[in-house]
Structure formats: C-alpha cells, structure tokens
Amino acid sequence: MPNPFSPTQAPGRVRPSHETDPSTAAKAREGATPAPSGQGNASNGEILARAQAGDHQAFAQLYSLHKRRIYSLCLRMVGNVAEAEDLTQEAFLQLHRKIATFRGDSAFSTWLHRLAINVVLMQLRKKGLSLVSLDEATEPTPDEGPSRSFGAPDLTLTGAIDRLALERAVAELPAGYRLIFILHDVEGFEHNEIASMLDCSIGNSKSQLHKARLKLREALRAQNSQEEQP
C-alpha cells in the first residue's frame, strides 16, 4: 500500500524526476503542447544545450515544456491569475538571462523551480504579505509544533476533507509553510529536491512540512467546530 505521506504520481500531476529519463518525459509532461519549433525528437538535454547556446527556438521549447508547472506554482502561491501571469513571465525572463549559468548540478526542473520560487518570494516580500518569511519558515522554531496537538482529542477531522475548505486553509498559511506544502503535497517534489530549491536541509524540509500540516489541521478543526456551533 502506498505511503499516503509520500508524494506519489496523482492524476494530472508530474513527478519532477521524469527529467532524468527523457524517454518518459513526453509521457509525463502534463498538458504538453507541441514544441514551437517542431523538433519533437530532440531530447530534453539537447533542447537545454541549444537554449544555453542562445537558440531562441530551443528556449521556446523549454517554455513549452515547463510553462504549466511554473505557472501553476505561481498561481498556487499568489492565488491571483494576473499576478501569476506576471510572475511566470518574470521567471522565464530570468531563466533567459541566467540559463547559460546552469551547470547541471541539479535537475534542470529543480533549478528552474528555485528560480521561480525566488521570483515569487520577492513579490510576496514586496507586497509585505510574507506573514512568515521563507527564512523564518525554514528555521527551527521550538515554540511551535507538536505541543499544539495535545489538546482537544475529541475534535478530529472525519474522513474526507472539503476541498474548498482545505484550499482556503492553504491560502491562509504563512508563505513559507504554504510553499513547502505546495511543493511536497500538491506538486509532488521529494524532500531532497525541496531542500535543494530552498537551500535548507532535508530535515528542515520534513519539519516544516509537518508544521504546515499541523497548521492546516488546526484551521480545519476550527472551521469544523464553528460549523458545529448552533
């Protein structure tokens, strides 16, 4: 039986690790649109190398390959279509400026996500909306966490969770927690990939994801208890 806590391939979701196997990349790509240049047989590595050499058509192919995931990440983080479009645009412009510096130390998808995350976080900071900054969220905070779960054992979530209620609760999470929750539980990245994207330890990624889930549980239980009141 699959571990429910581990990111597994869900319908309509892409596992980031497909990049390591170009033969499955096309199958795994969600919502893939025809490559703009029509050079469908080129491997991801070849496309990347050409884009790094300044080939505009190859860059357009890279956009086509990754646009959906980057846009979805932006949209999930900011919850606003126009803003997500601007952030996607900025992320790919940054990619265009920096692509020659990619050395392959990590998967390209991880590197691109890291770049997009920085764009998103910069925007959140500009707006002053980072209720908890990523730095804070990835720092151990001994005053938070398990102790909050000790009380009220009678108030547990029962079975299925209302999707909209959970989406609302996720949207209200501090940005750092929201980011880790979205990257792991929604997008399906592994902790080692998240650690690489966010420049934190794997243990930190696990710990922050746990805190994010605890906060969601609290929020959902609070909603449930409000609904139960006459």
Next chain:
Amino acid sequence: MTGDPGKLSCAEFQMQLPELVGSGADATTHPHLQSCERCRALLEDLKTIAEAARQLFPSVEPPDEVWEHIESAIRQEKEGDSNPPVAPPLIAPPRQ
C-alpha cells in the same frame, strides 16, 4: 526520554513524527500508537490532509499572451544589448 518506543510520551512521539513520516516509514505501526488514541487521531488527520492535497489547485496552462510578452521582452533586451548607451570618451577631444 525513554529508550522504549512504546513508552514514549506524546510529546516525545510527536517530536519524532516529522522524521518518521518524512522518511516514508509506516508510522501507523509505531508502538506508541497502540496505546494512544490522541496520537492515532493526529496521524490519521495528517494522512487525510496529505491525501486531500493531491486534489487541490488543479494545474493550468498560462494563456498564450504570457509567451508573447516574454518574447517581446527578450527582443527588447536584445535590442538594448546591441545598442549600448554611448559611453563618454575617456579622453576629452581637443578643443577646436
């Protein structure tokens, strides 16, 4: 902290939870849960949340305009590069 996993307090068990859950191990078989309804309920809730997350925020394509804007911005940046601002001469030209 006791060395017997079955005799952990709730606080001790929950301190271990992030690593236990994050490692992919089956946390439901932990000895502490055999006797602790509260922690069982907690783990069950966290599992429900993780499972529900997979159905959240369906992924969507950006509209075509986003690529058009990107291309346009790239073009502008290239034009800017090919027409660099004229730097002032290092040595002033001789006066006529």
